Amino acid sequence: MKWFLNMSTRGKLVVGFGMMVLLLVIVSSASYVAVTGMRSSLENLYRLDLANVHDLKDIRANQNGIRAEVLEMLSRPRGAAFDDSHQEIKERHKENSEKIPKLLDRNKHIPSLLAKLNEFVSVQKEFSETRDAKIIPLLYEGKSEDARQLMLGIQDQQNRKMRAIVGQMTNEVEAQARVAVAQAEERADQAIRLILIFGLAAVVAAVLAVGGMGRVIANPLKEISGVAERLAAGDLTVGVSADGRADEVGVLQQTFRKMVENLRQSTRDLQEGVNVLGSSAGEILAGTTQVASGAAETATAVAETTSTVEELK
DSSP states (O other): OOOHHHHHHHHHHHHHHHHHHHHHHHHHHHHHHHHHHHHHHHHIIIIIIIIHHHHHHHHHHHHHHHHHHHHHHHHHHHHHHHHHHHHHHHHHHHHHHHHHHHEEEEEEOOOOOOOOHHHHHHHHHHHHHIIIIIHHHHOOOOOHHHHHHHHHHHHHHHOOOOOOHHHHHHHHHHHHHHHHHHHHHHHHHHHHHHHHHHHHHHHHHHHHHHHHHHIIIIIHHHHHHHHHHHHHHHHOOOOOOOOOOOOOOHHHHHHHHHHHHHHHHHHHHHHHHHHHHHHHHHHHHHHHHHHHHHHHHHHHHHHHHHHHHHOOO
């Protein structure tokens, strides 16, 4: 602690405020890291997980729509409505064909999803080939019963398999989204804890710094001020503590202590001078008294001489 007392006042202020600034920097850094992590998690959630869920649900809806349109074609005679259903099947198939490459590219770093997507693509290819190469041509040929057998047989199995794969992928993606949300919440909680901890530490450091500065700077100055007041009142018995500090306050204490000692010495010298002057005055008074006594004796002798002279006459 001696090194701190010997440090200049500027150095003490730099250390005190530097500590608080350091804690504030730590709080700001922790907040920045937490916010950056949360933003990254939310970006991944929006860019990856939510996009996957949206595309998978669209694919599942299109697959259900394709199957429904094929069933419509089974129940309708050839005509405009029949052709409209066929066109709807083509559009939904095209939409799925556009979404699947995006899913594959987006999830190329997630092996579990990538494997399921490849499996889905394989089954969908078989499903599309069965539909386009067998079922729809049979419907155009009017062989509805043969088309129905394929629909309720291999086509139904393929559709169920695709639905199961899409369901598994959707569940996995939703689970990943929940994990991302939980991670973002955990980062937010960590940020709050860090801010509270270091904020409290900054407050404590500020209180300690103020108290420490008061103890090492304000208190000695207050003591010196009290000494000055007593000196002004003429009290030279006052003492000034000096702990050998090398800072400005220590120099001021030493200066005041020397000043008090010099005043005491000057007072002692003055008292000695007064005593000498009093002694000299006493000696002068004694001499004066002796001269006066001698003068009185001389006057008496003169008077006696005069009286004798008168008698002789």
